[in-house]
Amino acid sequence: MRIVIDMQGAQTQSRFRGIGRYTLGLSKAIARNRGRHEVLLALNGMMAGSIDAIRDEFAALLPQDDIRVWSAPGPTAWTAPDSEKNRKLAERIHARFIESLAPDAVLFTSLFEGFDDDFACDVQQLKNIKNLAGVVYDFIPLKNPKTYLPNQLSQKWYQSRHENLKSLETLFCISDFIRTEAQKYLPDNDSLSISTDTDSFFSIPENSEGIQGSLQSKWSLTRDYVLYVGGLEDRKNVPALIAAFAALPRTIRQQHQLAIVCGAQENMRSRLRHVAKDKGLSERDVRLIGYISNEELRDLYSACRLFAFPSLEEGFGLPVLEAMRCGAPVIASNRSSLPEVVGLDEALFDPEDIHSFADKLNQALSNPAFLQKLRRHSVRQQKRFSWDKSARLCLQALERVAESNSPTPSQRELNLSSLCADILAASDGNTSTTQKVRLAKCLANTFEDPRAPRQFFVDVSELCRHDEGTGIQRVTRSYLTFLLKNPPKGHVVRPVYATPDELGYRYAHTFMKQKFDFDDGMTRDDFIDYRHDDFFFGLDFQSSIVPQQAPALESLHRHGVRIYFFVHDLLPIYSPKYFRVGSEAVHLRWLQVISRFDGVICNSMSTADDYSRWRSENIPQRKRPFDTQWIHLGSDIQNSIPSQGMPKDAAATLQALRSRPTFLMVSTVEPRKGYAQALDAFDLLWKQGLDVNLAIVGKKGWNIQATINRLKRHPQKGKQLFWLKGISDEYLDAVYGAATAVIMASEAEGFGLAVVEGARHDKPLILRDLPVFREIAGDNALYFQGMAGEDLATAIQRWIALNTEGIAPTSKGIRCLTWNESARMLLDKLPI
Amino acid sequence: MKAPLGQVIHEQATRFFPSLKTIAIRKVNRNVRLSNALRRLANRPTIDEPFIEEIDGFIPAGKRDASRAVKAVVGKGARKAANHPDVRQHVLPLLDSFPRLRAWLKGAFYASPTTASSNTSGVGNDALTSLSPRGLMIYGLLTAIEQRGAD
Structure with a gap:
């Protein structure tokens, strides 16, 4: 059986109240106990802010693919101006969406929503589905319309929601009392009491040390106290509690305080203060406590002498169960659902008889044996309630209905034309x-094309705008080339890009056609279509566009698209001195955005370690796992769509490089790369008469004008010092071939592409002793330490000496991946 | 090192007047010389021929930017107020008498960047060009069905 749970009860403002907690508790238990059944969650995309939290809650229970999102044009709230047309459209879209999931049963977690939220649900439109069930919390507004439905708008809203209830096959009532009421107000519906439970957080604290002190300092609870938790509406009958407390014998009263935990509005609190004053109680006797955390609430429950709940009417009475879970002795009103929750006649009182109430309070506070009995009973009674039990009751009921019904016909292929006609018919x-x-945008997102292949989006935003020809772009080109030829199984690869001028990603149709001669099947650079099972890979490094596109990425993510990013390094964070002013902040913003999604692939274990360290220090823990993986980069230039072309003087330069031992450095000329130290070292070596070349390949970077001036005006320039700026990959390949050894003097690196490129050309390596170079090259390189020119000059001389003896470390032992091998590793690490 | 002046202007305009900025850029892009002069200021690649893109009017764009700014300011204020239980407790009962104002404020309250207009979020950005291929196909169907109904 496929069960669809409509989760709107956990999305509206109810998510901050009991209904939201009930929706999550029951749905999670159904997912846990689903057995052979399939459970899908339907989420309303109009209430986008709630979706991530729900996905997090179900991370360990359901595949993310089984959480589906539908959208409609809002607003639809009854209180929003001119919302009726939108509401009708949204209800139709919601109904067709539920049908498109081909459910055998649908559970509506709350139908009494939407007065001031963008909720939409009209059960009457789900005529093709027989097995519809919903949770019923209470009939309080129906019985007390003057209090709870004060105007025409709210009455009309409630009436329409009540009509919806009538269309359900089964009503799941949160208590036996509500079931009795359901039989009275909805006699034609089947109803079943499935009871309820609390958040598992509520329990007796393992460590109660310090609670007393904290109670005293936070809320001035210096004596034993009687606790009430809940609202302050009339039906909660809190003034009676104050009156009963005031009526206690003087000695008992003076030993106790009354603590009222309520998040109520100031006017209601002030009314209570007046009641207390009238009864001769001081502010010290009656403590009004406002919004508090769950931890604080648990402490208050567990430390109270007695929990008293005088409500005149409840659907269930959750605070009573929470108090029992925390081991508090409980007395409660004998009305509505409370007797079945408390489960002990002796603990009940008549809430409208102050004397009876005061007598019960007095009995509990002055008779230790009775109080102990209540405490022991709480421990026993709370065990009767369990989400798993409630969920199993639900599942059994849904199974029974499914067995008695003919199976739901399997969903025919979605006919978009008739769907559009049907939805348009809903709007006047x-x-x-x-x-x-x-409307078209919402429908495109809601009703996915089942025949469309799953898409593997590859972000090439930077490559599209401007190929800077740096190592990062070589990485992007290389992986993209592989992915285009070897798409992940079951996917088509779609390069996409975004610009700073608009929100949303577009297919990189024109760019791919022009630069890669690749036909992506599109006709132009349209905005992307996406399905819940697509994958987005942020391959290109674009630190300004990604934060700007965060809302678009979050929207994809909310719909279920999994999102991973490629991380080259965290150097602007951990070594900001090497970068332009502001780079750290830009990189930080980028890291913060990419960390909201599903995972990262790093270019080395060192980078992955850096990222994990940064994440643990900067990103709060979340329930959904975050995946941090690493791979090594490829090194075969010919498979990275190399740029071509040799300058006129290339042959002469290569000849000069081959004419004597040449040490090659490849990377952008920037402070971090250690060029100043290298120049110092070679100045020393040349002064000593050593006949060697230094070849530098890399364009001018930032904050390095002094070194650039040295390079430009160096007396050895063009003789033994060669600076090749912005050369093609073809030329670079030849330069590697002509070099004797490769030097990497970088003071910090994410990977160091030149290490593996040098190794691929069988060139010996002289590397600064960095963890990432050790990770890549192991013992197959000569390492140096120190920041002075002499340090590097000594290392070079040592290498020359070792090389003369034939014992210099060679790079043959380094595992040089091809770009294809590296890309295969990448695909293996991605969860596709 | 400071960012180029053009880039700073570009970033600030993106932040404060995104709609007006887009229209201004699209207008400028129709004139190659003017566009390239500004692009050089912002360190951006130059163009070889006029770049024609569909543009909206300045007035609707200005309205969108103004509305966004007002919502952002009100939303920020509301979020700050919501952090103060005392303010919250005094203001909420007052708003109960004005359910529509309450609903509007709530919209502004939750209008964080994560719910901003997006071609992917299902709201805002109403130009036809903002539709994906499937969205465009659905739009065509909706229009055809409506026309058939009218005929």
């Missing part, structure tokens, strides 16, 4: 172009 009158555009 003409629809403007703007409305149609918004």
